[in-house]
Amino acid sequence: MTMSDSMANTETVATDRKVASSASAGTAPSLRIDGVSAAQLESVGIHAWFGERLVLENVDLVMERTKVTALIGPSGCGKSTFLRILNRMHEIVPSASLAGRVELDGDDIYDPNQRAATVRRHIGMVFQRPNPFPAMSIRDNVLAGLRFNKIRSSHKDEIVEEALVKAGLWSEVKDRQGALGGALSGGQQQRLCIARALAVKPAVLLMDEPCSALDPGSTLRIEQTIQEIAEEVTVVIVTHNMQQALRVSDKTAFFLAQDGNPGYIVEAGPTKEIFESPKDPRTADYVNGRFG
Amino acid sequence: MTNTTTTVTPIKISSKRSAEDRAFRGLARGAGLGTFVILFLIGLFLLIEAIPAFRSQGLRFFTNTGWQTTGPHPTFGVLSALTGSIIISIIGLAVAIPVSLATALFINEYAPAKVLGFVPVKNFLTAAVDLMAAVPSIIYGMWGFFVLQPHTTGLEQWLSTYLGFIPVFKSSTGLYTSSFLICGIIVGIMCMPIITSLCREVFSLTPNGEREGAMSLGASRARVIRDVVFPFAKGGVIGSIMLGLGRALGEAIAVAIIISLAFPINFHILQAGGNSIAALIALNWGSGGSLGTSALLAAGLVLFAITLIINMVASRIVNASMADRR
Incomplete structure (x- = not known):
């Protein structure tokens, strides 16, 4: 642990949840200035490999502050890989490597002085399969992020309520917060995971096909949630559901990987334009369901 | 409106099995x-x-400490051997548990798959631990006698000189070889591969989703281990420790080589001389006449009952912790 790391920790503990710049001291660049508001995420020239195989080539994308950006494209085009690069989850795969930069409000999250755990705290993630901590209660699930980051707080009740309200789960679980996270239905579990991610006040929330394992009712609830939380957090969502992208997102990026070549962005722009007047014929074919 | 005279009973579902099914x-x-x-x-x-x-x-078998099975007035009992077995096991587990857990975590969480591009560290370590389990206990016993013992007496002397005011570290004889501590260390080394191997297995079963969930919230690797891996593996870890305890209690040869049988109950772990059920049986087999043989089998029954109880308790704990997760 470097000097700046340990300083950053004390800072986080001392100032409760307001300070999010847990890597601001010393040489590590500041990740967030105020920590409460959303931030812009930008990828510059991202390439990704698994072993020797190049799977993503030169991806540039701006994910604007408090907007919902949808990543669409056929299976295996690198959308999820790209998403995992955005909060440094890509690097936990042993053979994975990458090139390029990802900037959170101008700070490179791959700066050598930046700790991956700090990055992930500011750029949260919701996974394809709901993954609450099954042995923890609903309340402890929501507070898990605070615990992991050693953030002490005297208003945990408020934090739990706020996160669960935002995730649209409060009314269903408020009277049984002590129940185990694993006892909820699939849709509720996924909303619990969203609440858990929101409780640490991330600047960006990444969602990897968050509804693909859920029934239509739960999907609708989560789409509502996404639109509500987008007021205070930047959302990036991978989806296979064209209608979902149309319903929830402000901006859409269309990824494609053809004939074993690495994936790349064919076209990105305001969602309306991508769906109604795409510039590239392949985008038109895909969004109209002619392939993929 | 409703016909009350007929009642609906469940139909009988035929459950004819094929010959193949029946045989299997x-x-x-x-x-x-x-x-x-x-x-x-x-x-x-x-x-x-x-x-x-x-x-x-009679019941004095459980309270007597001596082992006189011949002569006109035989008196013998299992008490000193039983306490000895328990003391050796406690020392053994105190040695084995921290080392095993750390080794299992290192192999599973930290060891790189390959070093320099071709040395498969992880697989090599896994195989090495499994090989340790395959070493016969007589080898550990001889190694303990010829190598470990001469190198441990210095430590024992130091402990008894400076910590002798604590009763367990007292040594009134001034002799440090053949002590419980050396037996315990050897037994601990013998338990280590079992505990390590099982713990590594359980740790590796931790669901990836939960791991990644914790990491995505900003958990450091140590946090993931503490808050995801350990709670998940709790039951398995306890089970593996209990299995290790079973081996520690039952270990005969290695203990028999090192210990010099002494029948007074002895809590001084550094002092020469001690006892254990398995070592007692191994060292006294074939002597002491027919009553002696019966006495050794009675001691074996006590050991059998204890290990059975420990295993039953262990499986209860494992099951309870599994049920927690459902």
């Missing part, structure tokens, strides 16, 4: 029952053979 079912059931039968018969054999010893000593 019978085989599996037979094998399953067989283990119970064998276990029961072993217990029964020990009990029957132990009767002369119990008849000779």
